Amino acid sequence: MTKIRVYEYAKKHNVSSKDIIVKLKDMNIEVSNHMAALDDSTIQKLDNTYNPKAKEEKKPSPNNNPQKQESPKPAENTEPKPDKYEDEGDDNTVNTQKLKKKAVAKPVVGKKTVQENRSKESRVFNKGNNNNNRNKNNRNKQKSNYQQQAPVQRKVKELPKKITFTESLTVAELAKKLYREPSEIIKKLFMLGVVATINQSLDKDAIELIASEYGVEVEETIPVDITDLESHVTDDQAADLVERPSVVTIMGHVDHGKTTLLDSIRNTKVTEGEAGGITQHIGAYQVEVSDKKITFLDTPGHAAFTTMRARGAKVTDITIIVVAADDGVMPQTVEAINHAKAAEVPIIIAVNKIDKPAANPDRVMQELTEHGLVPEAWGGDTIFVPISAKTGEGIDSLLEMILLVGEVEEYKANPKTRANGTVIEAQLDKGRGAVATLLVQNGTLRVGDPIVVGNSFGRVRAMVNDLGRRVKDAGPSTPVEITGLNEVPQAGDRFVVVEDEKTARQVGEARAQVTLQSQRNEKSRVTLDTLFEQMKQGEMKELNIILKADVQGSAEALAASLRKIEVEGAKVKIIHTGVGAITESDIILATASNAIVIGFNVRPDVNAKRAAESENVDVRLHRIIYKVIDEIEAAMKGMLDPEFEEKIIGQAEVRTTFKVSKVGTIAGSYVTDGKITRDSGVRLIRQGVVIFEGQIDALKRFKDDVKEVATNYECGITIKNFNDVKEGDIIEAYVMEEVERA
Numbered sequence: 001m002t003k004i005r006v007y008e009y010a011k012k013h014n015v016s017s018k019d020i021i022v023k024l025k026d027m028n029i030e031v032s033n034h035m036a037a038l039d040d041s042t043i044q045k046l047d048n049t050y051n052p053k054a055k056e057e058k059k060p061s062p063n064n065n066p067q068k069q070e071s072p073k074p075a076e077n078t079e080p081k082p083d084k085y086e087d088e089g090d091d092n093t094v095n096t097q098k099l100k101k102k103a104v105a106k107p108v109v110g111k112k113t114v115q116e117n118r119s120k121e122s123r124v125f126n127k128g129n130n131n132n133n134r135n136k137n138n139r140n141k142q143k144s145n146y147q148q149q150a151p152v153q154r155k156v157k158e159l160p161k162k163i164t165f166t167e168s169l170t171v172a173e174l175a176k177k178l179y180r181e182p183s184e185i186i187k188k189l190f191m192l193g194v195v196a197t198i199n200q201s202l203d204k205d206a207i208e209l210i211a212s213e214y215g216v217e218v219e220e221t222i223p224v225d226i227t228d229l230e231s232h233v234t235d236d237q238a239a240d241l242v243e244r245p246s247v248v249t250i251m252g253h254v255d256h257g258k259t260t261l262l263d264s265i266r267n268t269k270v271t272e273g274e275a276g277g278i279t280q281h282i283g284a285y286q287v288e289v290s291d292k293k294i295t296f297l298d299t300p301g302h303a304a305f306t307t308m309r310a311r312g313a314k315v316t317d318i319t320i321i322v323v324a325a326d327d328g329v330m331p332q333t334v335e336a337i338n339h340a341k342a343a344e345v346p347i348i349i350a351v352n353k354i355d356k357p358a359a360n361p362d363r364v365m366q367e368l369t370e371h372g373l374v375p376e377a378w379g380g381d382t383i384f385v386p387i388s389a390k391t392g393e394g395i396d397s398l399l400e401m402i403l404l405v406g407e408v409e410e411y412k413a414n415p416k417t418r419a420n421g422t423v424i425e426a427q428l429d430k431g432r433g434a435v436a437t438l439l440v441q442n443g444t445l446r447v448g449d450p451i452v453v454g455n456s457f458g459r460v461r462a463m464v465n466d467l468g469r470r471v472k473d474a475g476p477s478t479p480v481e482i483t484g485l486n487e488v489p490q491a492g493d494r495f496v497v498v499e500d501e502k503t504a505r506q507v508g509e510a511r512a513q514v515t516l517q518s519q520r521n522e523k524s525r526v527t528l529d530t531l532f533e534q535m536k537q538g539e540m541k542e543l544n545i546i547l548k549a550d551v552q553g554s555a556e557a558l559a560a561s562l563r564k565i566e567v568e569g570a571k572v573k574i575i576h577t578g579v580g581a582i583t584e585s586d587i588i589l590a591t592a593s594n595a596i597v598i599g600f601n602v603r604p605d606v607n608a609k610r611a612a613e614s615e616n617v618d619v620r621l622h623r624i625i626y627k628v629i630d631e632i633e634a635a636m637k638g639m640l641d642p643e644f645e646e647k648i649i650g651q652a653e654v655r656t657t658f659k660v661s662k663v664g665t666i667a668g669s670y671v672t673d674g675k676i677t678r679d680s681g682v683r684l685i686r687q688g689v690v691i692f693e694g695q696i697d698a699l700k701r702f703k704d705d706v707k708e709v710a711t712n713y714e715c716g717i718t719i720k721n722f723n724d725v726k727e728g729d730i731i732e733a734y735v736m737e738e739v740e741r742a
């Protein structure tokens with residue numbers, strides 16, 4: 001007996017199942033849900049309502065009219081089984097306006113597929129029959145019955161209870177999840193007023209709507225950004241955390257003995273008990289002191305340290321600042337201190353070269369107190385260790401002090417988990433391919449581990465330690481050199497071990513597609529123009545400033561004035577002051593500490609300019625103290641109003657000078673960058689310091705006055721009211737441009 005279910009009937013008549021159920025209720029016929037089967041008399045009653053004509057033209061049932069299948073007409077509908085009822089009674093029996101509309105939605109129907117469907121269906125039923133039929137005598141009879149009934153009884157896979165999706169699904173994907181034909185979904189969408197193709201992607205609302213039509217639950221899963229390496233790092237249980245070696249960086253002024261100290265520690269400690277070990281420079285090494293290990297990063301200097309930090313890597317636990325006892329605190333000593341302070345890393349002072357007759361450790365201590373580093377002996381909390389990197393004196397005490405700081409700070413890690421850490425250095429080796437020294441910061445790295453390193457990926461093929469020995473595993477704070485990556489990563493890149501090689505490839509490739517530029521854009525650098533907005537959003541309570549000035553006096557005066565600024569709880573924090581041109585190291589520190597740079601009577605050098613541009617660091621150049629204060633205060637109040645901004649348009653180098661009576665000094669110059677225009681403002685810069693600021697008096701090419709001179713051309717420049725031009729000076733040209741405030 002043909003069973004027609006509520007939803008089939010509803011579909012045929014282009015009404016909702018609910019309508020049918022309500023209608024039946026009106027007729028005092030109870031049905032449980034849209035899957036309920038309707039008997040003939042109920043269908044008859046419904047037909048009277050929805051299709052009065054059907055009364056007169058009562059259609060034969062498929063059972064008593066097997067020929068019907070042969071007739072070409074039903075072939076017009078090739079919908080899967082739930083639509084079979086529709087197939088049987090397709091022609092002109094439904095005449096509601098809606099259904100006419102529905103007919104338009106059936107262009108997918110074709111004669112060819114109906115045959116396919118049928119043969120498929122009969123196969124299905126034959127199979128079912130063979131499996132289930134216990135009465136062999138009835139077999140043939142039943143078979144013929146099934147064949148007749150086959151189109152009606154096609155099995156439809158049961159609906160899932162719940163489906164999940166991320167962001168969207170195409171019609172085909174949704175159909176697959178619901179175990180339905182895409183055409184059925186397309187039809188449903190059409191009923192809902194959405195014309196969709198099989199590959200069309202559906203948004204959350206559409207997916208939910210369709211699923212609810214089937215009574216299926218929907219769950220949206222939040223997409224995981226696989227390119228975020230941290231998402232591959234698993235959380236540690238407190239119980240798994242054990243003590244790990246401290247990681248130490250050595251910094252200090254040029255020639256104060258950083259390299260000698262690193263070598264001396266290594267030579268005296270590394271080979272002890274490691275007979276035959278040939279030290280190998282892999283960018284870091286470990287020494288053992290009193291049964292404990294200490295890891296030293298082999299690249300001394302604060303620039304390297306802060307470059308890593310600017311890339312987001314937090315590698316160093318402790319910094320040692322080396323100060324030569326015969327030379328005292330020098331500019332780079334101060335830089336190193338400020339870089340370490342900005343990174344909030346404990347500092348140990350190694351007062352070096354105490355073997356020298358001119359050594360004066362007390363003077364070093366005295367000078368350092370001016371930078372907030374007061375020795376314990378004088379009531380402060382900074383550890384000072386007098387050493388001689390050359391003779392080895394005091395090195396043991398220095399190492400003991402490192403262990404002590406490590407104990408106090410309690411550096412811990414979990415050796416049981418998958419490894420993650422940072423690239424210390426990396427290069428391409430002719431024979432071995434990409435070679436990278438990794439510092440394992442957590443977990444244990446093993447040969448064979450699938451790994452993502454920065455934008456590269458692979459499997460750890462071989463590991464070599466700092467003694468050049470092959471190792472199979474490396475625990476927390478251990479530096480190892482690995483091979484097996486597809487590309488050379490960069491120092492400061494993070495690495496993580498992932499579950500399998502496929503994931504490593506997927507993540508590595510996805511990361512490689514995210515360009516450096518877009519990574520940079522993601523970083524929200526502080527600028528005076530956006531400062532107020534950032535403060536309003538509660539992102540910032542302190543404005544970090546790096547201040548460079550022409551002389552110490554103005555640097556100090558300006559820093560003191562800036563520190564006094566306080567706007568609604570937000571303050572200025574001067575993280576570094578110095579004398580002289582703005583250098584690349586200043587820009588790196590600004591990048592790592594999210595600071596702006598103020599140049600007072602000084603300019604950035606070429607490398608600093610390039611770095612500031614590529615890293616989007618806000619560099620403000622001034623000549624008058626109160627204007628600096630005004631600008632910072634206004635920016636913090638959101639009242640920054642200069643609608644004009646200075647734009648540097650070019651630079652010329654003074655190659656020679658001519659003194660001409662009446663005219664003054666003519667600067668025979670060569671334009672090295674941009675252009676110089678007749679009406680631009682100019683600054684005369686000598687060794688990074690602004691000597692004079694004013695206007696151009698005359699701009700000439702040979703004897704002719706010209707409006708502008710472009711890069712790589714020579715010209716003669718005279719500056720209004722200024723004649724003290726010297727060979728080697730830089731003439732910087734700028735214009736004031738109107739800018740839109742963010």
Ligand SMILES: Nc1nc2c(ncn2[C@@H]2O[C@H](COP(=O)(O)OP(=O)(O)OP(=O)(O)O)[C@@H](O)[C@H]2O)c(=O)[nH]1
Nearest residue numbers: 253254255256257258259260352353356388389390
């Ligand atoms: N007398 C004496 N000389 C030392 C000591 N430490 C270093 N020197 C010497 O000082 C000079 C500079 O030492 P380096 O270790 O190269 O100094 P650095 O800080 O690494 O220098 P840069 O790499 O240029 O920044 C070398 O000639 C060393 O031999 C020391 O404790 N005593």
